[in-house]
Amino acid sequence: MNSEVTLIEHIFSPPLIVSTGLVIFVVLYWIISVLTGLGLDAIDFDLDFDTDADVGGLDGFMGIGLLPLKWLNIGTIPLMLWFSIFAMCFFFASLGVEHYQPLTKQASTGVIGFRVVWVMGLGALSTKFVTQPMREWFKEHILDSNAFVGKQATTRITTHTTRGKIFIERKEGDLISEARTAGEEIPDGTRVTVVSYDEAQKVYIVAESRSTGEETINNKEEIENV
Numbered sequence: 001m002n003s004e005v006t007l008i009e010h011i012f013s014p015p016l017i018v019s020t021g022l023v024i025f026v027v028l029y030w031i032i033s034v035l036t037g038l039g040l041d042a043i044d045f046d047l048d049f050d051t052d053a054d055v056g057g058l059d060g061f062m063g064i065g066l067l068p069l070k071w072l073n074i075g076t077i078p079l080m081l082w083f084s085i086f087a088m089c090f091f092f093a094s095l096g097v098e099h100y101q102p103l104t105k106q107a108s109t110g111v112i113g114f115r116v117v118w119v120m121g122l123g124a125l126s127t128k129f130v131t132q133p134m135r136e137w138f139k140e141h142i143l144d145s146n147a148f149v150g151k152q153a154t155t156r157i158t159t160h161t162t163r164g165k166i167f168i169e170r171k172e173g174d175l176i177s178e179a180r181t182a183g184e185e186i187p188d189g190t191r192v193t194v195v196s197y198d199e200a201q202k203v204y205i206v207a208e209s210r211s212t213g214e215e216t217i218n219n220k221e222e223i224e225n226v
Contacts, residue, residue, distance in 0.1 A: 011095075014112045015103050019094040019123070022087040029080065072124055073131045077138045085130050090123030097122075145197045145204075152209060153179075153192050159206065160185040166192060166206060178203040 011020045069075060074082055097119050103112065148168060156165040159179050164186070166179040179192075180203050186192060192206040 015098050015115055016094050018116050019091040023091045026084045026087045072128050073135060077131055077134050082131055086123055086127040089126040090120055093119050093122045093126060148194050149196055151194050153194055153206065155186050155188055155190045155192055157188050158185060166204060179206045181206060
């Protein structure tokens with residue numbers, strides 16, 4: 001009984017309380033996930049690592065700032081999977097460091113905080129190498145955007161020359177993408193034809209679908225001439 005109390009006191013001691021708290025959070029998350037059916041992407045976000053960004057502008061600056069996160073595989077694999085592995089790596093790193101270099105009870109808050117920060121970095125580095133083989137598991141299939149030219153789609157919002165989204169049905173999984181028109185305004189829920197793909201803006205150019213194939217071809221020719 002005394003050994004159990006000592007263990008609990010140890011893992012909740014100031015040098016370990018942060019890593020212990022993260023492990024508890026992760027365990028609770030996965031319990032709730034199993035009970036409620038939440039997926040890996042329930043808590044997730046996308047990182048935009050666009051290599052074509054203007055490095056002289058704000059987008060380029062933000063992209064460069066996100067590179068360390070990409071190197072750590074954050075955003076490459078589901079966030080909660082990465083965070084769960086990080087919590088365990090951080091916890092065991094904290095245990096190991098505390099075992100070989102224990103802090104005294106008289107250690108100041110600053111010393112404890114510094115210990116937590118650099119051990120957290122050690123945990124993040126360990127997580128990088130643990131998650132590295134997982135990158136291939138979650139690697140997205142690269143789509144050939146031009147392959148959708150001529151396909152039918154449906155507008156998700158009112159689509160015009162500066163704003164729009166379309167929904168393309170596929171056997172592999174439905175695709176939602178940015179879209180624009182050559183000048184007309186197309187209401188939400190309208191059936192459209194993808195007439196081209198703008199590589200510069202990375203958007204599809206669409207026109208409202210007509211009743212005959214001949215009219216659709218004429219629309220395509222008109223837009224390509226704009």
